[in-house]
Amino acid sequence: MAGKIKKKGQAGQARNYMTRTQAVKKLQLSLPDFRKLCIWKGIYPREPRSRKKVSKSATPSTTFYYTKDIQYLLHEPLLQKFREQKVLEKKISRALGRGDVSDAARLERNAARPDKTGRPRYTLNHVVRERYPTFTDALRDLDDCLSMLFLFANLPSTTAVPAKMIARCERLCLEFQHYLIVSHSLRKSFLSIKGIYYQANIQGEDILWLVPYKFNQRIVGDIDFRIMGTFVEFYMTVLGFVNYRLYTSIGLKYPPRFDQLKDDQGAELGAFSLEVVNPEAKGETKAITNGEAEQGPDPNVQAEVNKVVQQLRLESNEAAAAEDSLAQREVQGEEAPSDALDKFEPVAPGGDVLPQPSYSNTDPSQLFSNFTFYLSRETPRQPLEFILRAFGCKRIGWDSVLGEGAYTHDESDPSITHQIVDRPVIRAAMSEGGDGEDNQTTQKLGPNQRYPGRIYVQPQWVWDSINDEELKSPELYAPGASLPPHLSPFVKPTNGQYDPTRPLEEQQTEGEALDAELEDANGEDQDGEESEVENDMDVASEDEDEGEDEFGGFSGAEEDEAEEEEEEEEEEEEEEDGSEDVEESAARQRQRELEAEISGKPVPRKADAKAQAKLQAKKALLRKQRQEAEELERAKGMLSKKKRKLFEQMQYSNNKRSAEDMKLRAKRRKLEKELAKKA
């Protein structure tokens, strides 16, 4: 007896998936509401293994959700709120349809009053908790949240993006930045063409986000701000709770006190004053100070700092710098970081050496702690202020056009140790002696006026210093100097990949090196005697031809017998290549000498011999590569079809990467050559 015939779509994979239309129907929502719910609850479509098995209809569906996910949404309390909202909208539209404007207005007015007939109020707290069961989960997902909120904090307000939302985003972002400053959690930052990337490490989680430059954002293409707004609504809730938790974890009160007046004057970070939760333990408020409250520009310390800076300038080797920083710490009388690892030295021989994570003896979070910065008006104040503060700087002054909250608006303040400038050097002043060293001693007037006793650097100095966790030499970053390349601190150097920080010679392959040398040799020859070069080139090309013939011989199948015999002979020749090559080269050398004699030119001996040797090496390399390729082909032939495909796919991506790297190396070689030529 035959079994019961099974209907399609009743069991198996088909039951596990649901199209979007089915989901919307099941939840009895409109599509925008469904979208909202999906965004908030973090429900996303899935790709079934086999679309054909899953789809119950003939038409190809595009989006599939897990049935279980949709069932989970069915119990969502927000669903009821959506329905109430729909009811309210219906009421208003019905009133408008009847021409009952006053009634519609009443309902609209009541929209803010849920106790009457208004819009339902909802919060996303429970959703946040559901999506991130632990705080660490929330931190892990903070990348997108921060990027989004920082972007919205910089958007112009429109009907789609209300000013209130922007203000709240900005506030949350500034609060978050305050936490990073206080906890010194900022690790890296990177100036890219898209904006400024920051990386912070909070409770062991690396968080990377992008902050746009402070310009008016251009809005291009069709961007649905309703979708973005839904995301932002959720992210604002998340960041609010995250901020609360972060603040309370370091004993601060959340939300921090916000000074509307200062904010109106453009104080930004300075508009907040942090409060300690239990005032007995610490001071009442811990406003973001510019240092004057705690110590002030104590002349002794200042002198010390100046001395240190002087030393730093003079001595560039690392050891000295390390000593200095130690000295600094002693001078300041700061508590030594107690949670640092101690070095275990083996006392007696015979024990195993246990590896320890290396740490530097300078605390990167106090990198700028002894300096007073002054920002010129053309520098971006917000990122600089944030980074400097996060790395320990207490006193930052800036031009008054940059807003409120500065340590000083006076450029001539004597306590300033560093000034960040980003303006070109006027040519006339340069001629007087615009050397980096000179700005200490010579007093200049006019547009390039500089104050003695302080270091002038371009903004990139700050970024490079924090990324390398050491103070970079300011000469490289002096105003008007062409800057060293700014490298991304997020790229982990992997083996075999191109690394711009390492010299080219370490990275290039054997073949490339040979090629380059050959080219060099040719170039030199071209500089020298042209006729010889031609000759040489001829020889080389002949050789290559020969090589190619050999190469073709392996694959060519339709040669004549006679040809083939020749080939065999050649092959035999190849086998005893070494001795023959030497003989050959000797013969050629002789030939060349004869020719030179006839034409009456000096004989280029040495270079030629060298070039010859290189040519030989190249040929050997080629031969080796060819053999390897043949070997590979042979091995590939033994693979099954499926595996061969996989292998080729892997090979493809690897080859692509290596091709890219090769291109980069070639470009760099060219550049270096040009540089050398100039020099």
Added chain:
Amino acid sequence: MGPKLAEKKRKSRESDSESDDELANGLSDGVLSLSEDEGDYSPSDDDDESGSEATEESEGEDENEVEDKDDILSDDVPSDVDGKAEIDKLVAQQGELEITEPGVDPRRKEEEEGEGENYRIEKDANGGIRYVYDEIDPVYDSDDTDAQVPVNTIGNIPLSFYDSYPHIGYDINGKKIMRPATGDALQSLLDSIEVPEGWTGLTDINTGNPLNLSQEELELVRRVQMGLIPDDLEDPYPDTVEYFTSIEEKMPLSSAPEPKRRFVPSKNEAKQIMKLVRAIREGRILPYKPPEEREREEEEKEEVHFDLWQDEEPQPPNPMHIPAPKLPPPGYDLSYNPPEEYLPTKEEKEEWENADPEDREKDYLPQKYDALRKVPAWGNLVKERFERCMDLYLAPRVRKNRLNIDPNSLLPKLPSPSELKPFPTVVQTIFRGHEGRVRSVAIDPTGVALATGGDDGTVRVWELLTGREVWSAKLSSDESVSTVRWRPTKDSFILAAAAGEDIFLMVPTHASVTPALYQASRDVLAAGFGYATNGQQQVAPTGKEPPAKWARPGTKLEDEGVLLRITVRSTVSVISWHRRGDHFTTVSPAGQRSSVAIHTLSKHLTQIPFRKHSGIAQTAAFHPLRPQLFVATQRTIRCYDLQKLELVKVLQPGAKWISSCDIHPGGDNLIVGSYDKRLLWHDLDLSSRPHKTMRFHGAAVRQVRYHKGGLPLFADASDDGSLQIFHGKVPNDHLEPPTIVPVKMLKGHRVVNKLGVLDVDWHPHHPWCVSAGADGTARLWM
């Protein structure tokens, strides 16, 4: 009527200020009533209350009458509310002379006050001075109007009564009132031409005069016709006439006791109030606040923060949940000041710009700015964020296991080339001599001589290493020698060759053949003659044609060394010896039933083991160790047990047309060549399907052959003119798969008429092989 009026008057006297309305009403009532019945009025002049009451009581009937009249009147008056004013006017016109009653009161008051002035000064309720004027007494002369000229003196009779008279009625003086002149037709025409003011062309019914209507009258007519209110002066919606004063009275008009509900608090109201109180207590009703303030407060309420993760519990990650992948961190080329080598060249830039935005590998071009202040805003940032949002909620997430392994680890572990050696690589000797194709080659078991057979019908024996021809015999003039095979034992030097339907067995002369060996070989061939004759005698009586005839080939050939000829029914294409050398099998594909024959040399006996084949037999071979025979048809290979006479197994290589097969000396593996360019390796223990399929040839594979002398090699010969040498090591352990490594392609034979290499054979112990080519040569590869 009278007493009622009196009553009203009394009332007016009682109250200080009677409502004007009532007065006016009363007045008008009185006026009306007077106009109707003047006679009744006079007695009421001096009536007092009691009198009036008395008359009321005594003259009940009279009163009834009066009341009746009153009723009629009262009926009349309210019914004609609209035209009341008009009626009043009319009444005023008609009856003013007779009206005396309204004047009664003032006259009386005058007497009381005793003053001659037409007003008196009174004190009103507030003690102020109040002038009270006398009522105007409309006496006879007071308001005289001209008596109207009587227009009609004839009374209520039709005008037609006067048709025969020149006059119509008489005037007050008794004179005839002459009929108005009615002119003749001319006169009337003239009249009509001079239309006087208000002319209508109508005649007044009453007077007979032409009826002239004034403009107002015409308008009235028009309005009546239109169904409008006739008098446009008339206000259709006059102000309401207040019947009761809106001024609060000091004293109640009614002395009825106040109802309880006025002073007992309402239960319903209390209930309503309690409801509100409760709502306020519960906070459902909030005190009023301006909407902005309310909104702000509500927002603050929303922004309340607390430690959401106070009681956090780490949960095991849901295996079905795929966290959104993070965006990759920026690389060097995204820097505002990247190293120079990351900047695109002009071509790259152009290529990027010309490419469709979707095809671009990166959504940005690396750029270099020499100062931070020169970096502009990134235009696509919002769009990129938006796309990320779309990805987060709309992109299906799939967990992809990225193979982060070295692709080379996928490659099989091949033995190193040095391990694979030795294998033939180059041509050592070329054997030239055959005219036409060389069909078959074979190296003798000792490995010194090579036998070839060709299209020219000759069998030649060569010195293997030198390539010198040492012996040849022309077996057939018209048929080609399709195959040559040595007897595989070293105690003899016997070569089997097939040409057409004949199989020849010969003992070639060769330098290595000692006379003893030569004799032994001849003996082996001759041994069967006696036996064969016996056998034939036994067979003959059955009447059937014998499967083969064993005979001597004739003296000429016998002198050359060809000692035996076996003739079978159809052309033989394959000869295959048993390892002991006593049996060999031949295959003649066209032979149908008798296509596979097994010949016994010692008995000169030919047997046909199979009566049926599932296809055309292509080749056959003995199992090297067991008494089994493999027969290959076009599609399948069948293995028969020769002792039990049963089918052991069927192999299905999957080839379309098998050309050849060979069995590994170990007996467990088999290679098959096919005309559809394949070489197949079968593991007999594993499956009926091939273990490996090798497709390295561009044309049909004609011959496959294992090395039989202990080297792990096998070779195939193909029509593309090449031989391929493989390393094929069969491990001792049965569970391990054999290692098959292609090692060499030997190219050298020319392709003639799409035929390349036709046969291949291995040297018995060296890694050398010999190939037979369609170009008329045989080659030794070593």
